Amino acid sequence: MKHRASIFVEEAAILSHEACPGEQYILRLQAPRTAARARAGAFVHLQCDALLPMRRPLSIMRADAGAGWIELLYRVVGAGTRRLAQRRPGERLSVLGPIGRPFTLHDSHPRPLLIGGGVGIPPMIFLAQEIHQKNHRKLPGRTQPWHPLLLAGSETPFPFKPRPSQILIPSLPPEVIAAIPLMEDWGIPSRLASGQGFPGCHDGYVTELARLWLAALDETALAEVEIFACGPHPMLAACARLAREFGRPCQVSLEEFMACAVGGCAGCTVAVRTPRGPAMQRVCVDGPVFDAETVFR
Amino acid sequence: MTETRDGKAASDMLAVDFCGMDFATPLVLLSGCVGFGEEYTRVAGFSNRDVGAVCLKGTTLEPRLGNPPHRVCETPMGMLNAIGLQNPGVRHVVEEILPGLDFSETRFIANVSGSTVEEYAEVTRIFDDSPIDAIEINISCPNVKEGGVAFGNDPDMSARVVEVCRAATRKPLITKLSPNQTDIAENARRCIEAGTDAFAVINTLMGMAIDIESRTPVIGNNQGGLSGPAIKPVALLKVHQVYQVCRGHGIPIIGQGGVASAEDALEFLIAGASAVGVGTALFYDPLVCPRINEGIRAYLQRHGLSEVGQLTGTLVLND
Numbered sequence: 039m040k041h042r043a044s045i046f047v048e049e050a051a052i053l054s055h056e057a058c059p060g061e062q063y064i065l066r067l068q069a070p071r072t073a074a075r076a077r078a079g080a081f082v083h084l085q086c087d088a089l090l091p092m093r094r095p096l097s098i099m100r101a102d103a104g105a106g107w108i109e110l111l112y113r114v115v116g117a118g119t120r121r122l123a124q125r126r127p128g129e130r131l132s133v134l135g136p137i138g139r140p141f142t143l144h145d146s147h148p149r150p151l152l153i154g155g156g157v158g159i160p161p162m163i164f165l166a167q168e169i170h171q172k173n174h175r176k177l178p179g180r181t182q183p184w185h186p187l188l189l190a191g192s193e194t195p196f197p198f199k200p201r202p203s204q205i206l207i208p209s210l211p212p213e214v215i216a217a218i219p220l221m222e223d224w225g226i227p228s229r230l231a232s233g234q235g236f237p238g239c240h241d242g243y244v245t246e247l248a249r250l251w252l253a254a255l256d257e258t259a260l261a262e263v264e265i266f267a268c269g270p271h272p273m274l275a276a277c278a279r280l281a282r283e284f285g286r287p288c289q290v291s292l293e294e295f296m297a298c299a300v301g302g303c304a305g306c307t308v309a310v311r312t313p314r315g316p317a318m319q320r321v322c323v324d325g326p327v328f329d330a331e332t333v334f335r
Numbered sequence: 336m337t338e339t340r341d342g343k344a345a346s347d348m349l350a351v352d353f354c355g356m357d358f359a360t361p362l363v364l365l366s367g368c369v370g371f372g373e374e375y376t377r378v379a380g381f382s383n384r385d386v387g388a389v390c391l392k393g394t395t396l397e398p399r400l401g402n403p404p405h406r407v408c409e410t411p412m413g414m415l416n417a418i419g420l421q422n423p424g425v426r427h428v429v430e431e432i433l434p435g436l437d438f439s440e441t442r443f444i445a446n447v448s449g450s451t452v453e454e455y456a457e458v459t460r461i462f463d464d465s466p467i468d469a470i471e472i473n474i475s476c477p478n479v480k481e482g483g484v485a486f487g488n489d490p491d492m493s494a495r496v497v498e499v500c501r502a503a504t505r506k507p508l509i510t511k512l513s514p515n516q517t518d519i520a521e522n523a524r525r526c527i528e529a530g531t532d533a534f535a536v537i538n539t540l541m542g543m544a545i546d547i548e549s550r551t552p553v554i555g556n557n558q559g560g561l562s563g564p565a566i567k568p569v570a571l572l573k574v575h576q577v578y579q580v581c582r583g584h585g586i587p588i589i590g591q592g593g594v595a596s597a598e599d600a601l602e603f604l605i606a607g608a609s610a611v612g613v614g615t616a617l618f619y620d621p622l623v624c625p626r627i628n629e630g631i632r633a634y635l636q637r638h639g640l641s642e643v644g645q646l647t648g649t650l651v652l653n654d
Contacts, residue, residue: 043376044379046378085619090409091563091564092409117409295404297414297416297618298368302368302375303368303370306406306407307406317400323374
C-alpha cells in the first residue's frame, strides 16, 4: 500500500510556547520527521496530557524541514487545549504526523486567494510559506510566478501584532491597511477583518474583502484565481458561495472531533457528494482539505 | 533470540491457538478501530504482525453511511462513539478489500452485523466464501436502531442469530457480547448451545455526554458506546463471569475493554481470556501493541511460565 509508513510518532521537545492575546498560543516543537514531510493543510495529532485518553488534532502553521521544527497555533477551547497550554519548553509531547491530504496549488491558477478565519488562519500561513518558497526558488531575472493574497478574519485579537501594510491593494478600501507582519516580510499582500473594531482592519467579514477583490479583477486575472479557505463552518460556506458566484475553484480545510486520526475509526466523517452519490468521508485522511463543491452544495 | 528455561523461543511464548487459528500474540485489534485492516499501517513502526488477529470494521449486507457528526467525544478516561456501522457492504468488502490484505501478516476476522436475523446469516454466508480467517457476530452494537444490541440483550434472539450464522459457515464463529444486559452468563450459555466457537467480551457500554451550553447531546446519535480505561473494571468482571460458563466447554474468550498496557492485558488473561482486544488505546498510542507484547513476555519470564496460555483463568478468588 502506497500510504504505508507515511505518518510518524515522535516524542517532540517543546522549543518554545508563546502566549498570545485571546488565550491563543504558538507552540514550536522539534519534530524532524514530521517537519520533513509536512505540507500546507496537514495537521498533527497531539498528546496534550497523560491524564486525557484522547489526542487533539491541530493544524500546522509553519514547518522548517532544515531545522526540524513545526509550529502550531491554537486557542484554548476545552480540557485538552487548556492542559496543553500548561506545557513548558523542554518538556516532550507525543506528536503523530503529518496527517491528511494537503492543499494543492495548481500552476494554471497562479493567483491563489487564501482566506483564514480564527484558528483557521494557521494553514493559510503555511500555504503562504509554500508559495513564498516557490517564488523564492525562481530563476534570476524572472518575474515571480505566484501572486497570492491572504485575507484573515478574527473576532479575538490576532495572535500577532498587525502592521500597516507597505503593499498596495488598489481594489480594497484604503483604510483597511492592517497586515500580517510575516506576510509583509515575505512580500505577500495580506489584509485583516474583524467585527471587533481592531485598528486598520475591515469592519466586517473577511469574505466581504474577498468579494471586493474578486469583483475588481479583469477576466484574465480572475481566471487565474483559486480560493483556499480554513475557518468556521459559516465562513467556509460563504467562501464556497463566493467561489461559485465567480466561477472559481475552491479548496476548504475542515475540522471535526477526531479519535484515531489515521483513518481507522471513521469518527471524524463529513457528508460529501461524490460522482457515485452521497458519502461520508473521513476528515483525517480523506481530508482535511476537500473541494468546496463536494461539501457545501 | 532469548529462550526460556524449557527452551521455548521468546517469540513463541506469546503464540496462542485460538479456535485452531495460530495467533502470533494474544493481542487482537478490535473492530471499528482499525478500519478494514490497512489504515494503521500509515503509521511508521506499526505492524499487523505485532498482533494475533485484526477484526475488520462491522459489515452489513448493504452499504451504510452511518450516523451524523459528532461521532466521537472524550469522556473521563474514555470516549463515546456512535459511528453507526458505516461500511461499504459485504460484497464490496469481499471483492475489493480482502484481496488487498496480506494474510501472511496476521489473522483477519470479519465482523458481521445486520438488522434482521436473515441479514446476519446472509452476510456470514458471503464471508464464508472468502479468505477471511474467522467471523465475529456483532450482536452488541449500541449505535444502530435495529439489530445490534437489541438482539444481544435478548438471550433468545442472541441464540437465534448464532444458530443461523453457525449454519452459514464452518469458519470459527466468535460472538461479541454486550455488557448492557442483566445476565451475560446466561446469554453466553445460550450462544454456546447455538454453536458459537468463542466469545468477545465486551462491546461498549451505552452512554451519553451533554453540552450544557446548547443543552444537547454531544454525540449526533444522542447516545453512544463508552470505551477506554473507564470501562476496564466492568469488562474484567464480565470476562470472569463468562469464563465460568466457558471453561467446561473449552470455549475461548477475547477479553476486551480499556486495555492500554501489559498489566491490563494480564488482568484479562488471568480473569479467563485467551486473547486480549486492544481498541481505544491505539488512538492514544498507535505503537502500544509491541509494548504490551514485551510486557507480557517479561511477566511470563518472571513467573517461570513458558506460554501465555498458562495464565488463562488463573484467577484465585478471595475466600
